[in-house]
Amino acid sequence: MTGRKAKPSSDAQPTLEDVARRAGVSTATVSRVVNTPGKVAKATVERVQAAIAKTGYVPNLLAGGLASSRSRFVAALVPSIASSVFNDTMEAMSRALTEEGYLVMLALLDEGPGHAGVLDAVLGRRPDGVILTSIEDDDAIRLKLKRSGSPIIETWGLPANPIDLAVGFSHRDVGRDVARHVKDLGYKRPLLLSAGMRRARERTEAFARAWVKLGGAEPAKTFVESPTRYRPAREALRGFLDAGGKPDIVICSSDWLADACVVEARARGMKVPSDLAVFGFGDTHASSEGAVPLSTVRIDGAQIGHAAARMLLDRAAGRKITDPIVDVGFEILDRESA
Amino acid sequence: MTGRKAKPSSDAQPTLEDVARRAGVSTATVSRVVNTPGKVAKATVERVQAAIAKTGYVPNLLAGGLASSRSRFVAALVPSIASSVFNDTMEAMSRALTEEGYLVMLALLDEGPGHAGVLDAVLGRRPDGVILTSIEDDDAIRLKLKRSGSPIIETWGLPANPIDLAVGFSHRDVGRDVARHVKDLGYKRPLLLSAGMRRARERTEAFARAWVKLGGAEPAKTFVESPTRYRPAREALRGFLDAGGKPDIVICSSDWLADACVVEARARGMKVPSDLAVFGFGDTHASSEGAVPLSTVRIDGAQIGHAAARMLLDRAAGRKITDPIVDVGFEILDRESA
DNA sequence: ATGAAGTATGCAAGCGCTTGCATTCCGCGA
DNA sequence: TCGCGGAATGCAAGCGCTTGCATACTTCAT
Numbered sequence: 001m002t003g004r005k006a007k008p009s010s011d012a013q014p015t016l017e018d019v020a021r022r023a024g025v026s027t028a029t030v031s032r033v034v035n036t037p038g039k040v041a042k043a044t045v046e047r048v049q050a051a052i053a054k055t056g057y058v059p060n061l062l063a064g065g066l067a068s069s070r071s072r073f074v075a076a077l078v079p080s081i082a083s084s085v086f087n088d089t090m091e092a093m094s095r096a097l098t099e100e101g102y103l104v105m106l107a108l109l110d111e112g113p114g115h116a117g118v119l120d121a122v123l124g125r126r127p128d129g130v131i132l133t134s135i136e137d138d139d140a141i142r143l144k145l146k147r148s149g150s151p152i153i154e155t156w157g158l159p160a161n162p163i164d165l166a167v168g169f170s171h172r173d174v175g176r177d178v179a180r181h182v183k184d185l186g187y188k189r190p191l192l193l194s195a196g197m198r199r200a201r202e203r204t205e206a207f208a209r210a211w212v213k214l215g216g217a218e219p220a221k222t223f224v225e226s227p228t229r230y231r232p233a234r235e236a237l238r239g240f241l242d243a244g245g246k247p248d249i250v251i252c253s254s255d256w257l258a259d260a261c262v263v264e265a266r267a268r269g270m271k272v273p274s275d276l277a278v279f280g281f282g283d284t285h286a287s288s289e290g291a292v293p294l295s296t297v298r299i300d301g302a303q304i305g306h307a308a309a310r311m312l313l314d315r316a317a318g319r320k321i322t323d324p325i326v327d328v329g330f331e332i333l334d335r336e337s338a
Numbered sequence: 339m340t341g342r343k344a345k346p347s348s349d350a351q352p353t354l355e356d357v358a359r360r361a362g363v364s365t366a367t368v369s370r371v372v373n374t375p376g377k378v379a380k381a382t383v384e385r386v387q388a389a390i391a392k393t394g395y396v397p398n399l400l401a402g403g404l405a406s407s408r409s410r411f412v413a414a415l416v417p418s419i420a421s422s423v424f425n426d427t428m429e430a431m432s433r434a435l436t437e438e439g440y441l442v443m444l445a446l447l448d449e450g451p452g453h454a455g456v457l458d459a460v461l462g463r464r465p466d467g468v469i470l471t472s473i474e475d476d477d478a479i480r481l482k483l484k485r486s487g488s489p490i491i492e493t494w495g496l497p498a499n500p501i502d503l504a505v506g507f508s509h510r511d512v513g514r515d516v517a518r519h520v521k522d523l524g525y526k527r528p529l530l531l532s533a534g535m536r537r538a539r540e541r542t543e544a545f546a547r548a549w550v551k552l553g554g555a556e557p558a559k560t561f562v563e564s565p566t567r568y569r570p571a572r573e574a575l576r577g578f579l580d581a582g583g584k585p586d587i588v589i590c591s592s593d594w595l596a597d598a599c600v601v602e603a604r605a606r607g608m609k610v611p612s613d614l615a616v617f618g619f620g621d622t623h624a625s626s627e628g629a630v631p632l633s634t635v636r637i638d639g640a641q642i643g644h645a646a647a648r649m650l651l652d653r654a655a656g657r658k659i660t661d662p663i664v665d666v667g668f669e670i671l672d673r674e675s676a
Numbered sequence: 677a678t679g680a681a682g683t684a685t686g687c688a689a690g691c692g693c694t695t696g697c698a699t700t701c702c703g704c705g706a
Numbered sequence: 707t708c709g710c711g712g713a714a715t716g717c718a719a720g721c722g723c724t725t726g727c728a729t730a731c732t733t734c735a736t
Contacts, residue, residue, distance in 0.1 A: 013487055015692060026716045031694060041714060056485060061462035062409065063692035066400045066721050073459070081428055081444065087419050094446045103459040105443035106419065108432045121411070121441040124399035147394060149351060230627030263629045289568030291601045291629070353722055364686045369724060379684060401722035404691050 014055040023051035034059055065126065072102050074129035074312060075122045077109040085254070085282050085301065086133045089155060092305030093131065100313060102128065109134070116141070123148045129312040131155060132163075135198055151315045153308045156299075157199055158327060165315075167307040167326040171199050174297055174330055175206025178279065181332050182249060183214050187277060190219045191247035193236060193257055195227035200253035203281070207251060220245060227253060233260035234267075241268070249277035249338055255287040255296055262292050262337060277338035293335035303328050352393040361389035372397055403464065410440050412467035412650060413460045415447040423592070423620050423639065424471045427493060430643030431469065438651060440466065447472070454479070461486045467650040469493060470501075473536055489653045491646045494637075495537055496665060503653075505645040505664040509537050512635055512668055513544025516617065519670050520587060521552050525615060528557045529585035531574060531595055533565035538591035541619070545589060558583060565591060571598035572605075579606070587615035587676055593625040593634055600630050600675060615676035631673035641666050 020027045025048060032040050033048040040048075051057075065071040074097060078086055094104040109118050119141060122130065129151045136142055136154075145152050145163050152164040159166060182190060190211065194204045208219050222240055224232040237250065237260070252258040258280030265276045272278055272292050280287055280296035287294040307326050314321050358365045363386060370378050371386040378386075389395075403409040412435060416424055432442040447456050457479060460468065467489045474480055474492075483490050483501050490502040497504060520528060528549065532542045546557050560578055562570040575588065575598070590596040596618030603614045610616055610630050618625055618634035625632040645664050652659050 017692080027693075028695075028716060028718095029714085032715090035694085039714085044714080056482070058458055058461050058482075058486070060404070060464060060692055061459070062400045062403045062464055063721090064462075064694070066398070066404055066723085067692080067694040069694095069721070071400065073463075075443070081419055081422075081425050084419075090419055091446065098446075098456060101455075101459075103445060103456065103463075105413070105445050107441060107443050108429065108436075117439075118436060118441065120396055121399070121439075123396050124402075125411075125441075126398060126400055144394070144396075148396070229623055234627070260627070267629065285567055289572070289598070291605070355722080365723075366686060366688095366725075367684085370685090373724085377684080382684080398722055401691090402724070404693085405722080405724040407691070407724095 013060070014057045015060070016057075018055055019048065019051045019057050022055060023048045069126070070316075071126045071128050073125070073127055074102055074104050074131065075125070075127040076104060076106045076131040077118075077122065077133065078106055079108075079110055079134040081106065081108065084133075085284065085299070086156065088301030089133070089305040089308070092302035093309045094305075096306055096309035097312065102312075119144065123150070126150070128316060129153065131308055135159060136163075137198070151312060153311060155304050155308055158325060162325060165308075165311050165321065165324045167304055167311065167328060169299065169328055169330050171202040172206040174281070175203035175208075176210040177330075177332060178203075178251065178297065179207045179210035179214065179216075182251065182279065182338070183211070183216065185277075185338065187249040187338075188216070189247045189249070190216075191237075191240060191245065191250045192219050192221040193233065193250050193261065194221065194223055194253040195257065196223045196225065197227065197253075200227065203253065204251075219251075220247065224257065228256045230256070230260040230263070233257045234264040237261050237264045238268075247276065249273075249279060251279045253281055255280040255282045255284045255294055258294050258296065258337065259286060259290055262290070262294075266291070273336065273338050279338045283333060288335065292337045295335045295338040296333050298331040298333050300328060300330075351398070352395045353398070354395075357386065357389045357393055357395050360393060361386045407464070408654075409464045409466050411463070411465055412440055412442050412469065413463070413465040414442060414444045414469040415456075415460065415471065416444055417446075417448055417472040419444065419446065422471075423622065423637070424494065426639030427471070427643040427646070430640035431647045432643075434644055434647035435650065440650075457482065461488070464488070466654060467491065469646055473497060474501075475536070489650060491649060493642050493646055496663060500663060503646075503649050503659065503662045505642055505649065505666060507637065507666055507668050509540040510544040512619070513541035513546075514548040515668075515670060516541075516589065516635065517545045517548035517552065517554075520589065520617065520676070521549070521554065523615075523676065525587040525676075526554070527585045527587070528554075529575075529578060529583065529588045530557050530559040531571065531588050531599065532559065532561055532591040533595065534561045534563065535565065535591075538565065538619075541591065542589075557589075558585065562595065566594045568594070568598040568601070571595045572602040575599050575602045576606075585614065587611075587617060589617045591619055593618040593620045593622045593632055596632050596634065596675070597624060597628055600628070600632075604629070611674065611676050617676045621671060626673065630675045632671075633673045633676040634671050636669040636671050638666060 016027045016030050020030045030048055033045050037045050076090055097104050107122055127150050132154045133156055135157050142163055154162055154166040156168045158168050158170055192204050194200045211219055222236045224236045226232060250261050252261060258278045261278045262272050265272050270276045280294045283296050283298035287296050311321060354365045354368050358368045368386055371383050375383050414428055435442050445460055465488050470492045471494055473495050480501055492500055492504040494506045496506050496508055530542050532538045549557055560574045562574045564570060588599050590599060596616050599616045600610050603610050608614045618632045621634050621636035625634050649659060
């Protein structure tokens with residue numbers, strides 16, 4: 001190809017000005033066509049859009065964000081993207097916000113050193129909202145978030161002292177209600193199998209408290225490192241059983257763990273739930289579709305996502321948020337494993 | 339709190355200038371302290387850093403990116419964040435790039451209308467790199483990506499005609515090798531169970547071609563919608579079996595599907611692998627840890643992530659990339675299910 | 677002493693947009 | 707015919723940084 005016209009510099013991206021020149025209008029008008037076409041005469045809109053198409057112009061959102069101090073993106077900070085319970089939440093939120101012209105982007109915010117750096121990298125982009133999934137305990141970080149000026153939404157938990165906005169449910173209530181439920185079902189010797197994370201621990205402890213209050217003996221507890229890996233969970237259960245433990249039900253802090261327990265129990269010839277019952281948490285897809293449909297706690301992740309999206313949009317529109325803390329609750333599902 | 343000093347406007351974020359004034363230097367110097375501390379006298383660095391700490395300054399990366407035309411972030415476009423095989427890749431890449439001061443953010447790029455909008459929203463932020471996981475077939479989009487000026491890396495596949503850079507493996511080779519392997523193992527009547535996605539299809543077709551070439555009869559095929567849900571997979575297998583199909587092995591396009599097949603087979607009293615063997619793809623965590631350790635194809639997702647990160651860094655540093663297409667290969671794992 | 681060759685810093689011109697305000701152009705009632 | 711209000715557009719001043727170049731100050735070898 002020889003190129004008919006000398007282009008400004010074949011490689012650089014076209015700018016507002018290129019489009020404006022081509023359409024014979026000012027850059028202001030092009031900007032309006034892009035952002036508020038209603039304010040521009042119809043014929044002009046068409047001419048400008050043609051120019052945009054012709055040049056392949058893609059607005060530079062860095063410049064736009066700088067000038068308008070609205071970045072039109074929201075950052076979601078997740079502890080891990082692997083088989084996370086937050087997926088439904090993220091997808092729901094992403095869809096809702098995309099419709100309104102926002103971009104949702106996920107960033108990994110895991111423990112340890114990188115932590116603060118990632119946070120600055122996110123906040124430095126002046127997001128129009130940030131969604132937290134893992135509860136942040138570090139006060140310095142909470143302060144930094146609060147000061148950032150962006151709306152902050154904590155999800156999947158209801159912090160006693162929220163940074164800003166929150167939508168989720170009470171992990172304590174879950175623990176307590178599961179304890180009652182299991183008691184009602186007639187089980188006597190629960191084993192708590194829990195990933196060592198903060199929220200799981202909250203549920204576990206609430207279970208134990210409630211259980212004792214209901215007249216049960218202090219329940220046995222085992223911890224595993226990862227909430228999603230099978231092997232450690234199987235080994236934990238195996239260890240407990242081999243050591244002579246005789247639980248009649250194991251309460252798991254996630255459905256993956258519960259699945260692993262079902263596998264382990266069957267591998268040793270125990271029937272689920274008659275020899276050993278299993279109770280999960282989360283109601284992830286696999287839980288109703290595996291070998292034994294899991295009794296578990298259902299959390300409506302998508303609802304959380306929607307609620308969070310709505311809050312953000314309200315904030316953006318300057319609407320007053322009547323209820324900065326939304327409790328979406330949970331539901332105990334009785335299936336076949338307990 | 340009454341606030342001892344009148345602040346400029348209590349609510350606005352501190353800027354470079356605020357820090358500069360406080361440290362008694364010019365904004366240029368503060369900028370250097372932040373970005374290239376080596377070029378500034380030690381004493382000055384300390385003074386400026388103190389001022390930064392005092393003010394809680396977080397650099398506005400929109401402004402920085404605009405001025406330097408380096409955004410220091412890379413966008414990863416994923417079709418879904420739910421139980422994706424790409425997780426290892428993303429985590430590895432994210433870790434590698436975070437160390438170099440880049441932020442990796444994931445954006446959902448699913449099919450359908452939103453598509454183009456999301457793409458513009460991403461490209462408009464002028465990423466220093468974009469990672470594609472699902473192969474993009476739409477030529478308009480491929481063109482837009484190519485023209486964006488950002489390095490583009492296609493992963494998990496090796497397109498015949500890459501947009502820019504690529505790191506992955508050949509799905510055809512996988513299909514072919516699995517066919518040979520299964521043939522060598524002595525199986526006669528494979529059933530191909532595949533999620534309807536492009537790459538899965540590629541493997542499936544390559545398997546079928548190779549199988550026929552090896553003297554086998556054209557294999558039976560079944561499709562399911564989702565690569566990660568159990569129920570549809572179980573139903574598909576059940577339907578085939580109920581209709582009188584008599585496969586001796588089912589070749590699945592993902593380990594989740596394979597898991598589901600194991601569950602279904604056992605539920606009907608068939609032993610795995612003697613009555614029905616199962617072959618997976620991906621070697622996700624669950625595959626070696628479930629009820630029956632899965633024979634499968636191992637893909638090193640983390641390696642893909644690392645390679646992609648390296649390419650991006652090379653580009654950023656202006657180093658010449660000697661090999662724009664990296665084949666990381668794959669490995670056939672013989673475990674117990676086949 | 678003296679000029680060359682660094683260092684350390686400051687100056688100021690942008691980067692590509694948005695937006696308040698000013699200007700121009702209509703149509704229409706008086 | 708004239709003036710007025712509103713719609714459509716343009717002008718130009720930033721938004722908060724980066725960075726090439728100029729300036730000022732050191733440090734040394736001569």
